[in-house]
Amino acid sequence: MSARERVAGQVANYVDERTGSAKWLKKTLTKVFPDHWSFMLGEIVLYSFIILLLSGTFLTFWFDPSMREVEYEGSYEPLSGLKMSAAYASTLHISFDVRGGLLMRQIHHWAALIFMAAMVAHLMRVFFTGAFRKPREFNWIIGVGLLTLGIVEGFLGYSLPDDLLSGTGIRIAEAIIQALPVVGSYLAYFIFGGAFPGEMFIQRIYVVHILLIPGIFLALITAHLMLVWYQKHTQYPGPGRTEKNVVGYPLMPVYMAKAGGFFFIVFGVTAFLGAFASINPLWLYGPYTPGQISAGSQPDWYMGWLDGLVRMAPPLETYWFGYTISWNILIPGLIIPGIIFTGMALYPFIESWMTGDKREHHLLDRPRNAPNRTALGAMSITFMLVALINGGNDLIATHFDLSINQIMWFTRIGIIVLPPLVFVITKRICLSLQRADRELVLHGRETGRLVMLPHGEFIEVHEPLSPQRAYLLTQHEQLPALEPVAADANGVRNPKGAKAKIQARLSRANQEQIAKPTPKEVLEIEDHH
Amino acid sequence: MSNEIAPLTDPGLPEHIHRKADVDPRAAKRAERQVGILFLLSVFGTLLFIYAYVGIDESIFIFLPIMGTTNAHQLFLGLGLAMSLFFIGMAAVHWAKTLMPDHEVIDHRKEQRSKDEDRSAFVATVKERAGEAGLGRRPFIKRTMGLALGLVGLSPILLLRDLGPLPENELNETNWKAGTRLVTDPGDRPLKPSDLEVGGVAQVQPEFPPGKERHLDDIAKDSVLLIRIRPEEFNLDPERLSWTYEGIIAFSKICSHMGCAVALYEQTTKHLLCPCHQSTFDVTRAAKVIFGPAARALPQLAITVDSEGYIVAKAPFNEAVGPSFWERDSK
Ligand code: HEM
Ligand code: FES
Numbered sequence: 036m037s038a039r040e041r042v043a044g045q046v047a048n049y050v051d052e053r054t055g056s057a058k059w060l061k062k063t064l065t066k067v068f069p070d071h072w073s074f075m076l077g078e079i080v081l082y083s084f085i086i087l088l089l090s091g092t093f094l095t096f097w098f099d100p101s102m103r104e105v106e107y108e109g110s111y112e113p114l115s116g117l118k119m120s121a122a123y124a125s126t127l128h129i130s131f132d133v134r135g136g137l138l139m140r141q142i143h144h145w146a147a148l149i150f151m152a153a154m155v156a157h158l159m160r161v162f163f164t165g166a167f168r169k170p171r172e173f174n175w176i177i178g179v180g181l182l183t184l185g186i187v188e189g190f191l192g193y194s195l196p197d198d199l200l201s202g203t204g205i206r207i208a209e210a211i212i213q214a215l216p217v218v219g220s221y222l223a224y225f226i227f228g229g230a231f232p233g234e235m236f237i238q239r240i241y242v243v244h245i246l247l248i249p250g251i252f253l254a255l256i257t258a259h260l261m262l263v264w265y266q267k268h269t270q271y272p273g274p275g276r277t278e279k280n281v282v283g284y285p286l287m288p289v290y291m292a293k294a295g296g297f298f299f300i301v302f303g304v305t306a307f308l309g310a311f312a313s314i315n316p317l318w319l320y321g322p323y324t325p326g327q328i329s330a331g332s333q334p335d336w337y338m339g340w341l342d343g344l345v346r347m348a349p350p351l352e353t354y355w356f357g358y359t360i361s362w363n364i365l366i367p368g369l370i371i372p373g374i375i376f377t378g379m380a381l382y383p384f385i386e387s388w389m390t391g392d393k394r395e396h397h398l399l400d401r402p403r404n405a406p407n408r409t410a411l412g413a414m415s416i417t418f419m420l421v422a423l424i425n426g427g428n429d430l431i432a433t434h435f436d437l438s439i440n441q442i443m444w445f446t447r448i449g450i451i452v453l454p455p456l457v458f459v460i461t462k463r464i465c466l467s468l469q470r471a472d473r474e475l476v477l478h479g480r481e482t483g484r485l486v487m488l489p490h491g492e493f494i495e496v497h498e499p500l501s502p503q504r505a506y507l508l509t510q511h512e513q514l515p516a517l518e519p520v521a522a523d524a525n526g527v528r529n530p531k532g533a534k535a536k537i538q539a540r541l542s543r544a545n546q547e548q549i550a551k552p553t554p555k556e557v558l559e560i561e562d563h564h
Numbered sequence: 565m566s567n568e569i570a571p572l573t574d575p576g577l578p579e580h581i582h583r584k585a586d587v588d589p590r591a592a593k594r595a596e597r598q599v600g601i602l603f604l605l606s607v608f609g610t611l612l613f614i615y616a617y618v619g620i621d622e623s624i625f626i627f628l629p630i631m632g633t634t635n636a637h638q639l640f641l642g643l644g645l646a647m648s649l650f651f652i653g654m655a656a657v658h659w660a661k662t663l664m665p666d667h668e669v670i671d672h673r674k675e676q677r678s679k680d681e682d683r684s685a686f687v688a689t690v691k692e693r694a695g696e697a698g699l700g701r702r703p704f705i706k707r708t709m710g711l712a713l714g715l716v717g718l719s720p721i722l723l724l725r726d727l728g729p730l731p732e733n734e735l736n737e738t739n740w741k742a743g744t745r746l747v748t749d750p751g752d753r754p755l756k757p758s759d760l761e762v763g764g765v766a767q768v769q770p771e772f773p774p775g776k777e778r779h780l781d782d783i784a785k786d787s788v789l790l791i792r793i794r795p796e797e798f799n800l801d802p803e804r805l806s807w808t809y810e811g812i813i814a815f816s817k818i819c820s821h822m823g824c825a826v827a828l829y830e831q832t833t834k835h836l837l838c839p840c841h842q843s844t845f846d847v848t849r850a851a852k853v854i855f856g857p858a859a860r861a862l863p864q865l866a867i868t869v870d871s872e873g874y875i876v877a878k879a880p881f882n883e884a885v886g887p888s889f890w891e892r893d894s895k
Contacts, residue, residue: 067671134617137635138642170676203824206784207840210822210887213735220735220889225727230734230781231823235727267673275577281671282577289664296656303650310642311631325784326749326767326817328825328839345822345857346841352859354894361888363857364822395676429842439842440855502575509572554572 068290069270069283073160078294079153081260082301083146084252090143091245097133099125100195100241102234111318119197119322122237126196127318142309147189149305151337154182162382162412164399166269168392172383174262177255179380184248184255186337191244193315193335197237200315202323204334205236207345214364232325272398272510274503281397333427340419343426344371347447375415389541391517403472404511406465407545413461414454421450462547469549472508475500476552477560509551517542577668585662595662602655609647616640735892736884738770738785740865744877745771746790746814749783754874755790757810765829766790767817770877785885787817787825788865790875791847793834799848807866807878814865814877815851816885819843821858823887836862860894 051057068074101121107114109124111131129136158178161167167175190208194201209231213223228235267281276282284290308314320329334342344367351362378385386408387393402409424431425446432439479497487493500508519539584591616637624636677683699706745754746768760766768788772778795811807813815836819826824840829847835854836845843856851862863885866878884892 065669067669134622134637135641137638138645141642203840206824207822213887213889216890218890220731220891223889224729224731225724228728231784232780233728266676267671274575275670277574279673281673282668283671284666285669289660289666292656292660292664296653296660299649299653299656301653303646303648303653306642306649307646310639310646323780325780325823326769326787326825328827342841348857350843350853350857350859352888352894357893358890359888359892359894360890361859363859364887367857397673429839443842443855502572503578506572506575510574557572 064285064287066264066286067267067281067283068286069268069281071271073164074268075297076153076157076160078297079301080150080157081256082298083150083153083305084256085298086146086302086305087143087150088249090139090146091249093139094129094136094143095245097125097129097136098122098195098241100238102197102232102237114318114321117322120237122195122197123317123322126198130318138306138309141312141314142305143192144314145308145312146305147192148314148335148337149301151185151189151335154178154185155337158182159412159416163402163409164269164271165396165405165408166399167383168396169383169387170266170395171262171269174259174266175383176380177259177262179376181252181255181259183376184251188244188248188252189335190338191240191248193338194240195237195244196315196317197323198317199320199323199327199329200317200333202232202325203328204338205232205323206325211364211368214361214368216358216360216365232323267397269397269399272401272507274506276398278395278397333430336423339426340422341368341372341426343422343424343428343446344368346428347422347425347443347450349447386545388538389545390514391538391542392514398510400511403465403468404548406462406469406547409465410458410461414458417457418450418454421446421453425450466547466549469551473549473552476505476508477556505557511551513548513551514546516546577670580667583662583666586666592663595658599655599659599663602651602658606648606651606655609644609649609651611644613641613644613648616644735886735889738881738885739772739782740770740786740788740877740880742877742879743870745870746788746867746875746877747771749787756873757792757812757869757875760790760792760812762792762794762811763831764792768814784823785818788814789817789826789829789836790814790867791829791834791836793847797834797848800850804850804864807864809867809869809875812867812875813847813850814867815845815847815862816865816881817862818886819858820853820860820862820885821856821887826862860888 047057047060050060099121103121104118105121105124107117107119107124107127109115109127109132111127114127126140129140131137161175161178190204194205194208209223209227212226213219215222223231226236226239227233228239268283270276270281270283284293321327333339345364348363348367351366353360353362400408402412425442428439428442428446431437431442479499482496482498484496485493486496517539519536585595586592620637620640622635622637625633626636626639627633628639678686747754747770749767749769752769752771754771755766755768766789768790769778769783769786790812791814792810792812795808798805798808798811798813800808815826817826818824819838819840821838821841821843824838826836826838826843826845828837828839829835830837834847836847836851837843838845838856838858841857843858844854845851845858845862846854850864853859853861863881863883865881867875868878870876883894888894
């Protein structure tokens with residue numbers, strides 16, 4: 036036994052005698068993690084959250100969350116002597132008079148963008164592969180919660196420095212609150228401590244930004260990861276991979292080294308962006324005042340789609356019985372996002388109701404083998420993209436020499452027409468990919484080599500697939516559609532008749548598939564050759 | 565529910581293919597060296613960081629292609645930090661990929677649900693213990709408990725009451741009164757009609773008595789845009805026309821949509837544009853909305869001149885300025 040092994044043994048012994056966890060720890064260290072690039076998306080989310088905690092804590096050492104008016108005396112000359120809030124002045128101080136301060140600010144902001152982007156990419160991976168299916172519905176819901184909180188957290192962070200741009204964002208948030216029926220103006224007065232902008236808002240959202248939401252994040256992320264751990268990771272289908280096993284690398288040492296190393300890589304890349312790519316140069320915007328605005332006001336991208344929806348809303352406001360309701364704010368600002376996020380959270384249950392499939396799933400779907408789901412995803416992405424494009428309509432207009440009017444009408448019509456169109460196209464593409472898979476299995480790969488038959492005809496040589504590949508292309512299940520049960524054997528009408536009919540209809544749409552080759556068909560073809 | 569079509573037989577995990585470093589000691593040695601070099605690059609990054617922190621003055625700017633003029637101190641701090649972190653990561657990953665065992669292992673998975681007997685035992689326990697509490701048999705306790713639990717949540721909500729004052733009538737009010745002079749923002753100078761040429765725009769605030777300070781809350785409501793066009797270009801009803809003075813017309817600068825500053829005035833078209841969501845208002849028709857999500861015209865401030873010839877408000881705004889709210893009188 037080497038000295039090192041002896042030390043390791045002593046440590047293990049020490050820990051076990053105090054916790055009795057030897058068995059659990061041994062299982063843990065040899066726990067198996069499947070390997071795939073798309074499984075790293077969630078890791079990026081986790082790592083950028085840690086980066087946000089570290090860089091954010093650094094910023095708190097100097098940031099002064101106060102709207103008290105001060106005169107700027109720092110080293111950024113153009114703003115010298117200007118009246119501004121202490122929050123803005125301290126952000127300038129961090130940027131110009133704290134060594135590494137600007138770097139940390141930019142790392143913090145870049146990490147926030149990466150955090151949100153990775154979260155969205157991770158969500159798409161989970162959605163398109165069906166990883167949210169039983170037993171992982173809770174984790175899907177936690178994920179939707181994290182996404183929602185992330186948007187709020189990012190918006191609050193963006194609002195903290197109290198520059199002209201962020202103040203404009205707060206103004207818009209205030210207008211949304213104020214537009215709420217019945218309670219709006221009261222709520223706005225409570226949150227802002229009086230009339231907008233008041234003197235309380237920044238110190239209030241500061242606590243929410245650095246304590247409340249990060250705390251909730253920490254709890255939710257912990258629960259999320261514990262569930263992943265406990266339920267074991269899903270895996271992509273393939274030879275040797277079944278619903279009853281997990282194939283991959285053990286936690287110690289390979290996975291630990293890779294995941295740990297990956298944290299440093301993400302941090303390194305974020306630091307590189309912080310060093311080389313300027314972000315939110317808020318000294319150029321000046322302090323916030325409600326009487327001014329900087330042209331081309333843009334929120335961060337994860338808010339951009341909301342802004343785009345607000346921009347394209349029709350100018351609808353009603354005045355009924357002496358009360359005003361701003362539909363132009365409520366519909367794009369609250370109702371549509373509410374529907375989207377609720378629908379997203381409930382999707383696992385909706386899908387299992389549509390398919391009637393209540394079983395556990397640990398093998399992922401190839402997106403083409405779930406055409407309906409894939410089409411639905413593509414449709415939602417299209418909706419978001421059209422909204423996002425409209426969120427940048429002023430920038431696009433100046434860049435591409437279009438009028439804002441043209442873009443607005445394009446997106447107003449596009450947001451209704453394009454998503455269903457994309458749904459249909461995506462579904463067709465999935466089905467043709469299934470057909471291509473079927474052809475591949477039955478007839479092999481085209482080699483491009485031509486041979487001449489004795490009677491002079493040319494044919495292309497097809498190379499049969501390897502058994503591994505053929506298995507991959509045929510391992511998925513194709514469930515039959517549900518039958519509507521209109522009446523039972525005694526002719527009594529099903530009390531859930533209408534609901535069952537809808538369910539059967541949706542199930543039929545969901546189960547639309549190109550029949551995969553049966554073993555018998557494959558055998559016949561093989562004999563034929 | 566069964567699978568309609570039987571699957572092909574599973575050929576099982578593909579055979580393990582050895583990496584170079586597994587079979588060739590020289591390749592393994594090379595991989596080891598590479599990992600070491602990556603770690604050394606990280607060390608170099610940390611040294612660069614330290615050097616930049618103490619050795620590069622914050623006033624030095626250098627020119628870089630694409631990025632333009634950049635602060636050297638900040639740039640090398642960032643570069644050093646990025647390298648020191650990135651290469652630790654690269655080293656660890658390279659190490660794992662070339663030298664650590666790459667045999668895939670198989671773990672078994674059992675169904676998530678507990679065994680049936682465990683479940684029924686659990687359900688039975690819950691029922692039994694809940695029964696011991698006897699809620700079902702004591703409806704009085706059940707109801708009073710529901711009442712108490714329902715009400716206890718009120719206290720923390722009530723505690724939040726002092727977060728802010730009640731809005732009262734404030735959202736309908738501004739500092740504009742009949743006779744208030746319009747003063748420039750910035751500058752606080754009163755204006756005469758002759759100060760504004762045709763085609764000109766000025767941002768103004770109500771004049772405050774000496775000693776009264778202007779807060780952001782005031783600016784958020786009082787900001788007004790003064791625009792001068794040729795009087796014959798107006799397309800107004802007689803009442804609104806009487807609110808103008810020699811071609812000068814005044815609107816609230818706070819957008820009727822969500823309260824941004826309506827800052828862009830296009831002289832040729834006489835349109836006011838809000839940069840937030842591009843609502844566009846026609847100045848000649850009392851700031852009627854001609855494009856975008858805003859549902860209401862910008863409130864117009866009636867103006868005239870006082871005995872000394874300065875522009876003053878003829879009356880307060882006749883409607884609430886800024887974004888809508890539930891109680892707003894929008895007749
Ligand atoms: C988890 C998600 C988080 C997100 C998405 C986020 C996002 C942001 C953003 C976009 C800004 C504006 C930065 C700028 O351009 O100046 C910001 C500012 C700030 N954040 Fe965060 N943040 C997060 C977590 C944290 C945490 C955990 C802390 C502290 C413990 C923190 C402390 C701060 C401080 C002090 C500022 C204002 C200082 C400044 O802007 O320079 N943040 N945040
Ligand atoms: S705030 Fe002016 S258009 Fe929305």
